[in-house]
Amino acid sequence: MRRKRFLVAVANHSFLIAAAIAFLAPFLFIMLTSLMTNEQALSSRFWPHPFAWHNFVDVFHEAPLGRWTFNTLEYSVLGTLGLLLSSVPVAYALARLRFRGRNLMFMIVLVALMLPPQVSVVPLYVMWAKLHLVGTLWPVILPNWFGDAFSIFLLRQFFLTIPEEYLDAARVDGLGELRVLSTVVVRLAKPAIAAVALFSFLYTFNDFFLPLLYTGENPHNWPLQIGLSQFRSLHQVQWNLTMAATLLVMAPVIVIFFLAQKAFVEGVTLTGVKG
């Protein structure tokens, strides 16, 4: 019996190790290719020989990575700020205030959460075109300033867990709802707000469909993801430089993950279990 258990545990671990290697292999291949010379990247050799470290310098000459990074940061920072400022109050109202139509509003948030962006995209494109904003990032930044369904949903779930006594104590002290929110609730909900900000940053950093639609024709305003997707067709660039750029675009997300790993996993778990 004990022997059998031991064998099962060994098999289990062997399988996990094999799977882990398979999960890490793509990163390794991308990394190795990014360090190869162009001729070598087109051969079927695995190991760079010699190591072409200058690829990571060349890639900045081949593509305006700095410009693209600036555009991405503009979208991420302005989008995330607006999203927090507009979504926190709505989530609070939906979680803690009683008013007619509250449940209906929450239903609408849930529906908005699940509808594909493609459903509303044509009329919105026409609208932004009439406002002469197609070609800029404003069509993807501005909607964040008016509440985001996913963030409202997540924050509401968290606000529901705040004990009513805390809020009542503040109300007895004579604070209005706006002050209760900006002092007590925001302080208590810091982890949830941090998670929402993190998710928003990741979403905007990775976003592709809408930025492609609105900035596709204007390379000056391309964020990183659009630039990366056009990288090869832009200059007929080599695979080694393409993989170097790919690695550079992956790196910030992975660095942020290791800095905020706990918040990450907790946030992901929150979305699932409370769903």
Place this chain on the structure above:
Amino acid sequence: MLLLLAPWLVGFSVFFGYPIVMAVYLSLNHYDLLSPPRWVGLANYRYLFTIDPQVGTAVKNTLWLVAILVPAQVLFALGIALMLARARRGVGIFRTIFYLPALAPPVAATLGFVYILNPATGPVNALLGHLGISGPLWFQDPAWAKPSLVVLGLWGVGNTMVIFLAAVLDVPRHLYESAEIDGAGPWQRLRWVTLPSISPVILFAVVLGVIQALQYFTQAYVAANIASGQASQAADVTAASLGYPQDSTLFYPVLLYQHGFSDYQMGYASALSVVLLIVSFAVTLVIVVNSRRWVHHAGAIR
């Protein structure tokens, strides 16, 4: 009160209510953005349902994602979560390794996989070659393009896996102990204790997967674009590449993109989006109506 809700009420009207009403109106018109909309009645819908040969292809490809990609991702994530839950040592590091690819930006991940699965010189086919197997053409072959996207999808399954792992670890120990006393083997414990306990989370993952399948775009667009560029070696291939190879990656959102934003047929694209709206709304309604039930289940576990 109203002050708290004001931004969202404006946002909801402008970015949600208005476009949906407007999409229905535009779908009854011919509109190319340059000249004013011209009323054509149901002509767009007639073309969509009876004439356009690509709609059938796009719907079939999207259903393929729902039928193959979604179950594959859920089962794979569940398998890994179950093995991780049994592991005695190294759970943290394994969890990190399995989660990491989910973070990779979809564009970057897709680019990486098009290179890795590159038929002639990519490392996967090179490895298969060493084993004496001649690998498939992956993103270059209409029969293999969607399976290649599944491989990419399985690599990025970390989110679901983390959620499953948390749910599995949340199953109360005493349930297993009493099952064991009743003589239940490992498979029976899995079938009668673990799976029922985490079923709400599995349902949640399936639902999320279906919703994502309905809007699957980025990976298909990038893979088709890069793979077709690789094949033709031409500089500007973006316009011709959608759905490459041979419409095998032409999913419904890709078709909508092609009509709306490559050909600027805003009226017809609106008709496509109204149909998508109705389908997604039906799916969503089923979910919201049933959600009470499984949220309650989730409460009961804890």
